[in-house]
Amino acid sequence: MIFSRLCGTGVLPAFRLTIAIAILMFAIAPFNAAIATPLTCPDGMAFIPKGTFNIGSDTYYPSEASASDVTVESFCIDRHEITNAEYRQFVEATGYQTVAERPIPKEQFPDLTDEQRQPGSIVFWSPESLQQLTYLSWWHWVVGANWQHPDGPESTLSGLDDYPVVHIAYEDAVAYANWVGKSLPTEAQWEYAARGGLDADAIAPRKQYAPTNANTWQGIFPIFNTKEDGYLGPAPIQSFQPNGYGLYDMLGNVWELTADWYRAGHPDKGGSFNPTGPDRASSFDPKKPQEGALHVIKGGSFLCAPNYCSRYRPEARESQALDTGTNHIGFRLVRNLEWGNLTLNQG
Numbered sequence: 001m002i003f004s005r006l007c008g009t010g011v012l013p014a015f016r017l018t019i020a021i022a023i024l025m026f027a028i029a030p031f032n033a034a035i036a037t038p039l040t041c042p043d044g045m046a047f048i049p050k051g052t053f054n055i056g057s058d059t060y061y062p063s064e065a066s067a068s069d070v071t072v073e074s075f076c077i078d079r080h081e082i083t084n085a086e087y088r089q090f091v092e093a094t095g096y097q098t099v100a101e102r103p104i105p106k107e108q109f110p111d112l113t114d115e116q117r118q119p120g121s122i123v124f125w126s127p128e129s130l131q132q133l134t135y136l137s138w139w140h141w142v143v144g145a146n147w148q149h150p151d152g153p154e155s156t157l158s159g160l161d162d163y164p165v166v167h168i169a170y171e172d173a174v175a176y177a178n179w180v181g182k183s184l185p186t187e188a189q190w191e192y193a194a195r196g197g198l199d200a201d202a203i204a205p206r207k208q209y210a211p212t213n214a215n216t217w218q219g220i221f222p223i224f225n226t227k228e229d230g231y232l233g234p235a236p237i238q239s240f241q242p243n244g245y246g247l248y249d250m251l252g253n254v255w256e257l258t259a260d261w262y263r264a265g266h267p268d269k270g271g272s273f274n275p276t277g278p279d280r281a282s283s284f285d286p287k288k289p290q291e292g293a294l295h296v297i298k299g300g301s302f303l304c305a306p307n308y309c310s311r312y313r314p315e316a317r318e319s320q321a322l323d324t325g326t327n328h329i330g331f332r333l334v335r336n337l338e339w340g341n342l343t344l345n346q347g
């Protein structure tokens with residue numbers, strides 16, 4: 001009807017031209033889609049452009065060597081660690097129960113009594129004296145510790161909505177990731193994003209210990225913390241300056257789980273594209289031979305001090321047992337981009 005009315009007026013030539021342009025644009029649309037235009041990252045995520053960087057380091061711990069160039073495709077990554085408020089939304093929507101809230105499986109530990117199999121998690125307590133200080137004596141299995149009671153059963157999340165969620169085992173992070181339609185970053189994605197767009201030479205000064213850069217430990221770990229950065233334990237997210245990509249607390253605050261299985265060093269990664277790390281069968285940490293397969297964690301935490309750990313660097317890494325969280329390990333997520341019909345980086 002509208003078209004026949006227009007045919008009786010002087011606007012027909014202009015209208016035909018408009019239709020012709022529209023048809024032409026429709027015809028070339030599929031070719032436009034092939035031109036690499038990044039999709040917008042969801043709210044709360046930053047776009048990390050494709051790039052090649054030198055993963056690992058030959059300067060610090062042997063577990064970070066050998067440094068080698070790898071390339072990662074563009075992706076989106078959370079600007080901050082997942083918070084207690086965000087994890088609570090997931091639990092309230094799904095009824096999910098974290099590993100630390102479940103009794104220790106009898107089939108896995110048949111020799112434990114029911115009392116010994118009570119749910120719990122591992123919490124850091126500073127030794128009260130040098131006499132109490134022995135290897136790893138600052139870690140304690142605490143019955144009733146979990147993400148809702150981060151320092152033990154008497155502690156609560158009151159006032160901690162904006163703090164990073166902790167006591168998260170790997171499967172707890174994956175369950176949340178599936179719920180929000182994202183995934184854990186590979187180690188390469190995480191490390192590349194942590195550099196903030198700076199090359200190795202430029203980030204060298206950032207490797208120098210600086211209390212104001214991140215929530216770490218100032219003083220002598222694990223006895224004495226000067227709290228020069230203002231925080232004895234975790235800090236609310238975004239309490240420190242973001243890196244060049246606008247990402248907060250990539251270094252310090254809480255360690256962050258990645259999708260990669262852990263193996264000491266970076267063998268076989270040089271020249272690779274979107275590396276995803278070793279397979280589960282070859283995952284092993286010679287420092288923790290009893291643990292079996294482990295996942296890579298990145299970035300260090302509020303417990304990292306110059307005299308111990310000092311892993312508040314992009315290339316630093318540690319291993320974490322599959323079935324155990326602690327009060328200094330959390331996570332953030334990535335969303336891989338789809339360009340046209342090609343879905344990238346699904347390794």
Ligand SMILES: [Ca+2]
Pocket residue numbers: 215216217218227229230231232233302
């Ligand atoms: Ca601190």
Ligand SMILES: [Ca+2]
Pocket residue numbers: 081249250251252253254255256299300
């Ligand atoms: Ca962190």
